[in-house]
Structure formats: C-alpha cells, structure tokens
Amino acid sequence: MEDNDETCVISEIKTKTHQCFESRKHANCLLDIIGHSETNSKTVLLACIRSFHKLFTKYLSSGELFLDIPSDLKDTDLTKEEKYKGWLKERYKDVVTRLIQLLHHENPNIRELSLCTLMKFVLEEGQLPVAKHTPSRTHFPLALFRRVVHSLTSESIDLSALIGRFQEYLAYDDVRYHLMRILHKQIASKAQGPLTDVYLNNILMLLEQISFTSVGSENSEELHHFLTKYPESENALKVKSLDEQKKVFTNLWIDFLQLKLPNSVYKRVLINLHDNVMPHLTNPLYLSDFLTASYDVGGAISLLALNSLFVLVHKHNLDYPDFYEKLYALFEPSVLHVKYRARFFHLCDLFLSSTHLPAAMVAAFAKRLARISLTAPANALVITIPFIYNLINRHPNCKVLINKDTPTELLEDPYSQEEPDPVKSRAIESSLWELKTLQSHFHPDVAKKAQRIDQPLSKEEIPLGDLLETSYNDLYAKDTRKKVKHSPMNFNLPKGIMGLPSDKLNLCWTLE
The missing domain is CATH 1.25.40 (Serine Threonine Protein Phosphatase 5, Tetratricopeptide repeat)
Structure with missing residues (x-):
C-alpha cells in the first residue's frame, strides 16, 4: 500500500471512529474498521487498534455490551436494544480474536499496543461484565x-x-x-x-x-x-x-x-531461584531434589546451583554432608574460564568464611586453588591469589602452608590432587610452593600479589568485590595508564630503511 493510500485509509478510520461515537446509526462503520485491520500495512494496523481501544473501552464502560438473554428466547422475541447489543457483542468477539492474532505480529509496536488494548478490555470487563454472573x-x-x-x-x-x-x-x-x-x-x-x-x-x-x-x-x-x-x-x-x-x-x-529444561532455561532458573523464588515458597525444602540433582550435573549447572543449595543447608537445615566435597570437586582449571567465574568465587568466599571449618579442609581448598592457578590466565590470578591469602588469614592454623621452608627443587609433594575428600588430601602437610612459582609471573600485578604471601599477614582481608570482574581489558587499561618516558620497540637500533644488517631482505635488494 502506497503512502497516499495509507493516509487516506487512516483518515477514513478516524472519521468512522468519530461517527461511531456520535450515533448508533453509524454502528456499521465498525465492520469497515474491522475489515481494514486485515491489512499488512503497519500504520493502518496501528490506527485500527487505536480505534478498537477507544470504541470498545467506551462500549464496555457504558454497559452497552452487557447482555443477559435467556437461552430459550428466540431472536424474533428480542427487542431492538437487545438485537443491537447482541450484534455489538459479536463484533467485540471479532475484535478480540483479531487482537489475539496480532500479539504474534512481527512488529513489536503492534504486539505491544494489542496487548495493552486487550488488558484494557480485561480491566473494563472486570469493572462492568458483559454478562450476568451468579453470586x-x-x-x-x-x-x-x-x-x-x-x-x-x-x-x-x-x-x-x-x-x-x-x-x-x-x-x-x-x-x-x-x-x-x-x-x-x-x-x-x-x-x-x-x-x-x-x-x-x-x-x-x-x-x-x-x-x-x-x-x-x-x-x-x-x-x-x-x-x-x-x-x-x-x-x-x-x-x-x-x-x-x-x-x-x-x-x-x-x-x-x-x-x-534446555540448558539456557536451566541456567536462568538457577540464577534467579534463591532470590526470586525460594523466599515465596511455602517450604523451600521442596526444591531439595531438584537442587541436589543439579549440583551433581557438573560444570556451570553445578556452579549455579551452589547458592540455592547453600541457602537450604544454612537457613532451612537441609542435611547435605557432601556439600563441601562437591564444592571441592568444582575447583578445576575450567572454572577459571567460565562465564560465571565471578559469581562462583563470590559464593565460595561466603561458603568458606566460617571459622568452624576444619583447618585440613580449608588448606585443601587453598592448595587446590594454588595448583590450578599455575595454568590460569592472568586476569583470573588477580582473583585467586587474594582468595588464597584471605583463606589463610581467616584460618590461622593454615599459616603452616606458608611458614614451611620450601626446597629449591621439590622432589615430592605430599598433597594428593586426585583425592576427592579434601580432608584426606594431605594438603595441610604440603606448602604453597605454587605461589612461590607465581612470583616469577610475566605480569607484574600477578607477581606483586604472589609476593605478598612472604610478608606478615595483616589483620584485614583483601576485599574481593572489585577484583571478581577483572578481565584482560582491565589489565591492559591499567598498564596503558602508566606513564613511560621511553617505550622500547626493538633490541637493536635499525640502520637504514632496510632494517637490520642481518635482515634477509638485504640479500635481495640494494638501495642506491
């Protein structure tokens, strides 16, 4: 439909809407407006929906659509008023059917306006119904x-x-x-x-x-x-x-x-479960089977089930003795690369905050995290090293991990990474030699954080909030803000346009 034709049709819809408001004798104009709503033109459709909204909001609020006719009454026995209301009610059904169809229209504006119009009808019908109800x-x-x-x-x-x-x-x-x-x-x-x-x-x-x-x-x-x-x-x-x-x-x-549930829906459920669902359930323990099964899945699903499961254990007395063993199993190299890494470490910091946890268990978490940090990206190490520091600071019995004299060449580490039970992993008998290794890391921030373990532990923990979302872009931006007088670009000063004397290009070309 061309622009001129659309303008004419929209003008006609407005005119006929106004005529319907003026007098019942123009009621047949409704049929023309409903007919126009079958078009593919978006602007015409929007005009039709606005017309439906105005007209039937008026009809509903004024009671013109209210009709209470016994089922055994014949059409010939109806009054003109009843026939008019019956006809108008049929047109209302046509309009509702069309608006329901338009909820699936490709244009978002048409969808939204159709929904608002339908819900306006719901509101008006709720205030003044179109049929009589029993008490x-x-x-x-x-x-x-x-x-x-x-x-x-x-x-x-x-x-x-x-x-x-x-x-x-x-x-x-x-x-x-x-x-x-x-x-x-x-x-x-x-x-x-x-x-x-x-x-x-x-x-x-x-x-x-x-x-x-x-x-x-x-x-x-x-x-x-x-x-x-x-x-x-x-x-x-x-x-x-x-x-x-x-x-x-x-x-x-x-x-x-x-x-x-598909993975995308499954993850969204677990993300929102503890905040938006569990507080409103009659008994949150009804979710025990779902959450324990989710925790056993592994990967991101287990990670996202952590929070809700911990709420059940901590606030609703769920008996789940393997909670920390399952949490320990999640400390794998892949956890440092997942999308929900920040959420994971935030929750782990909460779970391991209790001072009543056995020192052997806390030492196992610190050791396991130090071990996977050896192959971690630099932006993850900015999180893991302070996390280990806080664990030791929080549990003084774990200071033995950093107070031991580590030989230059470690022939055997008593820690067993394959042991599923953190208490039996013998981590408390080992040392954090991994942090000594990270003191030679290529990135200066990582090396500096690893060297902090050699200093006396402070009474205050390192706040993790600002570190959890650290990315490579953040590290790069921090480095580029440093003021450097001279930025070396080459080890040897090039001579001439052909580069270094050893450049193979000199064997093929000469400049005169």
Whole structure:
C-alpha cells in the first residue's frame, strides 16, 4: 500500500471512529474498521487498534455490551436494544480474536499496543461484565484473560519483550493469581508431550514476572489490590489469601522444574531461584531434589546451583554432608574460564568464611586453588591469589602452608590432587610452593600479589568485590595508564630503511 493510500485509509478510520461515537446509526462503520485491520500495512494496523481501544473501552464502560438473554428466547422475541447489543457483542468477539492474532505480529509496536488494548478490555470487563454472573462467581473476565495468556505462551514465537511489558498488570493480586492457575493447568496438560525451547522460554519469562515483594507485609493474611470486585465466596477467599496464592506459586514452580529444561532455561532458573523464588515458597525444602540433582550435573549447572543449595543447608537445615566435597570437586582449571567465574568465587568466599571449618579442609581448598592457578590466565590470578591469602588469614592454623621452608627443587609433594575428600588430601602437610612459582609471573600485578604471601599477614582481608570482574581489558587499561618516558620497540637500533644488517631482505635488494 502506497503512502497516499495509507493516509487516506487512516483518515477514513478516524472519521468512522468519530461517527461511531456520535450515533448508533453509524454502528456499521465498525465492520469497515474491522475489515481494514486485515491489512499488512503497519500504520493502518496501528490506527485500527487505536480505534478498537477507544470504541470498545467506551462500549464496555457504558454497559452497552452487557447482555443477559435467556437461552430459550428466540431472536424474533428480542427487542431492538437487545438485537443491537447482541450484534455489538459479536463484533467485540471479532475484535478480540483479531487482537489475539496480532500479539504474534512481527512488529513489536503492534504486539505491544494489542496487548495493552486487550488488558484494557480485561480491566473494563472486570469493572462492568458483559454478562450476568451468579453470586458465587467472580467478575474476573477469565475467558478473555486465558486467551491472552495462551497467546503469550507461544510454542514458536519468542515473546520475551512483550511479556516484559505484561509485568505491570501483575501488580493486581487477582491477575497474578489467575495467571498462576492458568500456567499451572497448562504445564500439567503438556508435561508428557514434547515441549519446544521457545515455549519453555516464554513460560519462564512469565514466571519471572511473578513477584510478591510489592504485596506488603508478609504477615498480612488478606490481599486488597484487585482488578475486580469479589463476592464473599469460597473461590473469592482463595484469591484474597496470600497463603493460598503462595501455595499455587509453589505448585506451579515444582511442576515447571519437573519438565525437561534446555540448558539456557536451566541456567536462568538457577540464577534467579534463591532470590526470586525460594523466599515465596511455602517450604523451600521442596526444591531439595531438584537442587541436589543439579549440583551433581557438573560444570556451570553445578556452579549455579551452589547458592540455592547453600541457602537450604544454612537457613532451612537441609542435611547435605557432601556439600563441601562437591564444592571441592568444582575447583578445576575450567572454572577459571567460565562465564560465571565471578559469581562462583563470590559464593565460595561466603561458603568458606566460617571459622568452624576444619583447618585440613580449608588448606585443601587453598592448595587446590594454588595448583590450578599455575595454568590460569592472568586476569583470573588477580582473583585467586587474594582468595588464597584471605583463606589463610581467616584460618590461622593454615599459616603452616606458608611458614614451611620450601626446597629449591621439590622432589615430592605430599598433597594428593586426585583425592576427592579434601580432608584426606594431605594438603595441610604440603606448602604453597605454587605461589612461590607465581612470583616469577610475566605480569607484574600477578607477581606483586604472589609476593605478598612472604610478608606478615595483616589483620584485614583483601576485599574481593572489585577484583571478581577483572578481565584482560582491565589489565591492559591499567598498564596503558602508566606513564613511560621511553617505550622500547626493538633490541637493536635499525640502520637504514632496510632494517637490520642481518635482515634477509638485504640479500635481495640494494638501495642506491
């Protein structure tokens, strides 16, 4: 469609929208606007959605869509008013169907405006329903809301950005409750079948939007911020109860975690679990099986499961005697190269902070880290050496590792790196000769940090916060900020344009 044609169509849509506002005799203009919404033109589509928003917000708020007709009443017995409302209600269904389709449109602006319009309809229907309800039923427009949620959980289209826009509506306690119920039923119905990565990503994105942090006091028994009015019924009491909502939240997450999750979704779950999920579960220990299984996977998955598992052990009395053995097994050379290296060392610093840990165990961690540091990149050594220093400073019994006289040529190290139990590794009988080796490292910062171990230990630990995210770019930037008077570029001063006298190029060419 050309620009001139689009301008004419948009002008026509605005005119017919205004006519629909003026009088019912122009109601057929709705059919023309709905017809224009089938176009491929983005600007025309946006104009149609804005028109739908204006018109049906008015119809819903004024009660023009409310129709309560007995099922046994014939069309011939209807009044003109009832026929008009029936016709208008059919057009409303057409508009809702079209907006649901547009949630999957390629243009993000059309998707977002369609979602906002649909949720505006949900809000208006909640205030003034389009059909009569029995006293025991809620006024919440569940049928319309369910269609919106099902569309957001597409199996083929990634709707992460659109779902992020959906978060503002979850400030309503009843919207959050009904979203959780719909997702729970949906996951339960699809648990046995194959699920696409896109579908699981959309589901997780919706789960990540659910929060109880804005609800208020944890001790409050009843919720009050609703989109709709609720009668005093058993169903309504469940919506108003914070405990009931947390039960649904717990069941929803447990069922979701039982699905076969791709690595990308699996990692996102573990990253957010301890902060955004566990505090709102009725009992965080329900996650014990999932987290212990994740901890046994190895690699980045085990690393990311550390925090949540430690919370269960530390705050919820989970009996997990092999925790430190599994943590010790993660100290491999690969851990210094992973994306979550900073997170790993931050957590390990927390886990090894207790002064009640056996000295033999702490010595094993220090020794293991020193050993893998021999092949570590320079930006990782900026973290590992202060980490070892803090371990020894924190546990004075481990000073024996640096006070031993290390011979110039070490023929045998009593430490057994293959021993899975850190206490039995005999690290306490060894010494940190690896740090002596790193004192000759090519990078001056690394060598300087390694030399600090020869000095008397200070009472204060080295803060790791600023070091955890150190990269090669940071090291390079630090070196380039140093002021150097002369920067040597060659060992021998070149003579002439042909370079050094020994340059092979001189054998082929001469300059006259």
